[in-house]
Structure formats: C-alpha cells, structure tokens
Amino acid sequence: xxxxxxxxxTLLCTAxxxxxxxxxxxxxxxxxxxxxxxxxxxxxxxxxxxIATNLEQQPVISMEWLSKMESQxxxxxxxxxNGVPFLYNTLGSSEExxxxxxxxxxxxxxxxxxxxxxxSLSPYASYHTESEFFSPSAGKKYFYSVLILGHSSSKLxxxxxxxxxxxxxxxxxxRSFFILIxxxxxxxxxxxxxIFTGILLKPIMENQKKQVQFVAAASHELRTPLAxxxxxxxxxxxTEPQKQAGFLNTITNEGMRMRNLIDDMLTLSSSDNQRFSxxxxxxxxxxxxxxxxxxxxxxARQNKLSLSVSLPxxxxxxxxxxxxxxxxxxxxxLHNAISYTPAxxxxxxxxxxxxxHFYISVSDNGIGISDEDKKKIFxxxxxxxKARSAKEHFGLGLSIAxxxxxxxxxxxxxxxxxxxxxxxxxxxxxxKHG
Ligand code: ADP
Numbered sequence: 187x188x189x190x191x192x193x194x195x196t197l198l199c200t201a202x203x204x205x206x207x208x209x210x211x212x213x214x215x216x217x218x219x220x221x222x223x224x225x226x227x228x229x230x231x232x233x234x235x236x237i238a239t240n241l242e243q244q245p246v247i248s249m250e251w252l253s254k255m256e257s258q259x260x261x262x263x264x265x266x267x268n269g270v271p272f273l274y275n276t277l278g279s280s281e282e283x284x285x286x287x288x289x290x291x292x293x294x295x296x297x298x299x300x301x302x303x304x305x306s307l308s309p310y311a312s313y314h315t316e317s318e319f320f321s322p323s324a325g326k327k328y329f330y331s332v333l334i335l336g337h338s339s340s341k342l343x344x345x346x347x348x349x350x351x352x353x354x355x356x357x358x359x360x361r362s363f364f365i366l367i368x369x370x371x372x373x374x375x376x377x378x379x380x381i382f383t384g385i386l387l388k389p390i391m392e393n394q395k396k397q398v399q400f401v402a403a404a405s406h407e408l409r410t411p412l413a414x415x416x417x418x419x420x421x422x423x424x425t426e427p428q429k430q431a432g433f434l435n436t437i438t439n440e441g442m443r444m445r446n447l448i449d450d451m452l453t454l455s456s457s458d459n460q461r462f463s464x465x466x467x468x469x470x471x472x473x474x475x476x477x478x479x480x481x482x483x484x485x486a487r488q489n490k491l492s493l494s495v496s497l498p499x500x501x502x503x504x505x506x507x508x509x510x511x512x513x514x515x516x517x518x519x520l521h522n523a524i525s526y527t528p529a530x531x532x533x534x535x536x537x538x539x540x541x542x543h544f545y546i547s548v549s550d551n552g553i554g555i556s557d558e559d560k561k562k563i564f565x566x567x568x569x570x571x572k573a574r575s576a577k578e579h580f581g582l583g584l585s586i587a588x589x590x591x592x593x594x595x596x597x598x599x600x601x602x603x604x605x606x607x608x609x610x611x612x613x614x615x616x617x618k619h620g
Contacts, residue, residue: 527552
C-alpha cells in the first residue's frame with residue numbers, strides 16, 4: 187500500500203513541478219523570441235533607412251553598388267520600373283528568384299493599406315515600408331522592404347528581401363536547448379521527489395509497522411489468559427461443585443491479569459493520542475521516595491532482597507510534577523528490580539538534585555541488561571528472553587514509565603550499575619513541564 191502511495195506522491199510532485207517549469211520555460215521562450223524578431227526587424231528597418239538615403243543621393247543606381255549591398259547585408263534586391271523588372275534582375279536571375287519576387291509582391295499588394303501618390307513625391311525622394319512574409323516555394327520566412335523612389339515620369343521600386351533562416355535556426359537551437367534542460371530537470375525532480383516523499387512517508391510507515399506489531403503482541407498476550415479461562419470454565423462444567431474452587435481461583439487470577447494488561451494498553455493509547463493527563467502539584471520528592479520504599483519493602487523482604495533508600499541530607503526544594511504518575515514509574519522500576527534480582531541481592535533507590543533537575547535512580551545487582559537489549563527495553567511488549575517465562579510481565583512497564591517521564595519533559599535512561607546489575611536514572615526537570 188505504501189509503495190503505491192510513494193509512487194503516486196512522486197508522480198504528483200513531479201507533475202506539478204514539471205507543469206510549473208514548462209509554463210515558465212514557454213513564457214521565457216515567447217518573450218525571448220518576440221524580442222529576437224523585434225531586434226531583427228529594427229535592424230532591418232535601420233538598414234533600409236540607410237539604403238533609402240543612399241539611393242536618394244545617387245543620380246544613377248549602379249549595379250556594383252547593389253551587388254556590394256547584397257553581399258554585405260545578405261539581402262536580395264529586385265528593381266522594378268513601373269512594375270517591370272529591371273535588367274539587373276534578369277542578370278543571373280533564376281526561376282526560384284522570380285517566384286520569390288511574385289510571392290513577395292502578392293503579399294505586399296494584399297497587405298498594403300495606404301496607396302502613395304508617387305507623382306507627389308519630389309524626384310528621388312523615397313518612401314519605404316517593411317513587412318514579413320512566408321514563401322511557400324522556399325519554405326522560409328522573409329522580411330521585405332519596398333522602397334519607392336518617386337520620379338516625375340516613372341516609379342522606381344526597389345524590393346529588398348532578407349531571409350529569416352538564421353534567426354529561425356537560432357530559435358530552433360534555443361528551443362532544443364530548453365527542451366533538453368527541461369528533460370534533465372524533470373529527471374532530477376523525479377529522483378528528488380522519490381527521495382523526498384520517501385523521507386516524508388518513513389515515519390508514517392514506521393508508525394504503522396509499530397501499530398501492527400502492537401496489535402499482534404496485544405492479541406497474543408490476551409489470548410493466553412483467555413485460553414486458560416475458557417479451559418477452566420470447561421473443566422468447571424465437568425467437575426463436581428466441591429472441586430470447582432481451584433478452577434474459579436485460576437479464572438479470577440487470569441481475569442485480573444487481563445484487566446492489568448488492558449489498563450496498561452489504555453495508558454499507552456492515551457499517551458499516543460496526547461490525552462495523557464498530568465496533574466502537576468508541588469511534591470516533596472524525598473517523601474515520595476520514602477513512600478515507594480515502604481510500599482516495596484515487604485515484597486523485597488519476601489524475595490530475600492535488601493532494599494535501601496539514599497536521600498540528600500539537606501532540605502530539598504519542591505518539585506512540580508504529577509505525584510501519582512511519578513509514583514507509578516517508581517513502582518514499575520522497583521517491581522522490575524525485585525523481579526530481575528536473584529536472592530540475596532541488593533536494590534537501592536536514591537535521590538539527587540541540581541539547580542534545575544531532580545535525579546532519581548533505581549539500581550540493583552541482578553541479572554543486568556545487555557547493551558543490545560538496552561536499546562529495545564523501552565519498546566512496547568519487548569521482553570528479554572530470560573524474562574519471558576514470568577507470567578506477570580507483559581513488557582509494557584518500561585514503555586509506560588518512559589511515556590510518563592517524557593510527558594514531564596524529563597528522560598529515563600538505563601546503564602549498567604557498578605554492582606553488575608541495571609541502573610535506571612530518571613532526570614526530572616523541577617518545573618518545566620505542562
Ligand atoms: P516487563 O513487564 O516484562 O518487566 P518492562 O517493560 O518493565 O516489561 O521491561 C522490559 C524488559 O526489560 C524486561 O522484560 C526485562 O527483561 C528487562 N528489565 C527491566 N528491568 C530490568 C532490571 N532491573 N534488570 C534486568 N532486566 C530488566
């Protein structure tokens with residue numbers, strides 16, 4: 187499912203960025219091509235002005251001058267006297283040139299808007315107009331200028347053509363370059379989108395994986411007591427009433443086990459949904475530790491363990507925290523220490539503080555935790571192999587403790603204790619938590 191979403195998001199990101207890029211490229215090309223055309227036309231008009239001035243000043247139009255102008259400006263000249271081609275055109279003229287002239291004149295006559303009264307022009311004064319046409323025979327575009335030199339008896343037309351093939355080649359090059367750049371960019375964008383959406387999806391995928399594991403582990407943990415309850419009920423139905431007490435006792439114990447597990451799961455679920463309520467009050471930490479110590483002393487003694495508490499000698503400031511929740515964390519840590527320390531072991535609960543923090547530690551000289559397991563013990567339902575047989579342990583205690591301390595903006599860490607067991611340290615800020 188995530189693979190599909192990943193592909194879909196990559197395509198979406200790439201498509202959106204590609205559309206934006208194409209719009210930008212096309213706009214740039216449009217503006218750039220327009221300005222190239224305009225510049226070319228301006229330069230052509232300037233040249234035509236110069237040619238017109240030259241022609242006005244020449245009493246006789248020489249063939250050398252025309253040939254020179256043709257080769258210099260890459261122009262083609264046609265001279266018409268009252269519409270009849272001059273000798274200049276007939277020399278070296280070709281069929282293509284004649285067709286070109288016809289096409290040009292056809293365009294000129296179809297697009298001319300004002301008819302100039304040539305007789306009104308003073309001798310050798312000129313009038314010229316520039317435009318653009320497409321020659322179907324040559325398959326190219328041309329700029330053309332029609333220069334009219336007025337004369338009392340005749341009308342001399344000089345038609346100048348300038349091929350736009352160089353400009354068009356330049357435009358084709360520019361377009362090809364942009365297409366290439368766009369294709370490379372789309373490829374880079376697709377790779378980037380794939381990586382980027384992968385990074386975005388990673389936490390969601392991990393979260394989903396954790397949820398699946400959580401549901402699987404929870405179902406597994408609930409199935410065991412449920413199976414015991416069902417088999418006890420079956421046995422109860424088959425035995426005489428006086429022998430049912432043992433089965434009913436097991437049913438009660440397994441029911442309580444299920445209730446504890448469900449309570450733990452609800453605590454974790456409320457922390458996941460940010461509904462973990464923390465009722466902060468000013469708490470005397472030394473009193474809180476002594477209360478926990480007294481509560482666990484009988485259990486420690488029962489397991490032939492010595493439980494001690496170390497408190498600072500001086501009077502302590504108050505800590506702003508949720509007394510019930512911190513007490514729950516201490517219960518989890520002390521209960522674990524008692525469970526994983528063989529007799530005759532030692533467990534110590536101690537309190538220390540700095541200007542901003544309280545440090546509570548629970549150390550034992552029990553079986554200890556390997557470095558590999560230290561990374562995983564705060565995960566939900568994680569139990570070290572050796573602890574799996576213990577029925578009252580679900581592997582949720584430390585994850586609950588971790589969430590409670592996290593909601594107090596503190597930290598819960600584990601190390602090896604100097605005595606060879608485990609050392610859990612709670613770092614609790616004095617007041618910075620909500
Ligand atoms: P559990 O309910 O199984 O104790 P926890 O989340 O409290 O679950 O602990 C996770 C695992 O961490 C335990 O299964 C145990 O293997 C290990 N552990 C916790 N505390 C200690 C300790 N004091 N000494 C050794 N191992 C410990």
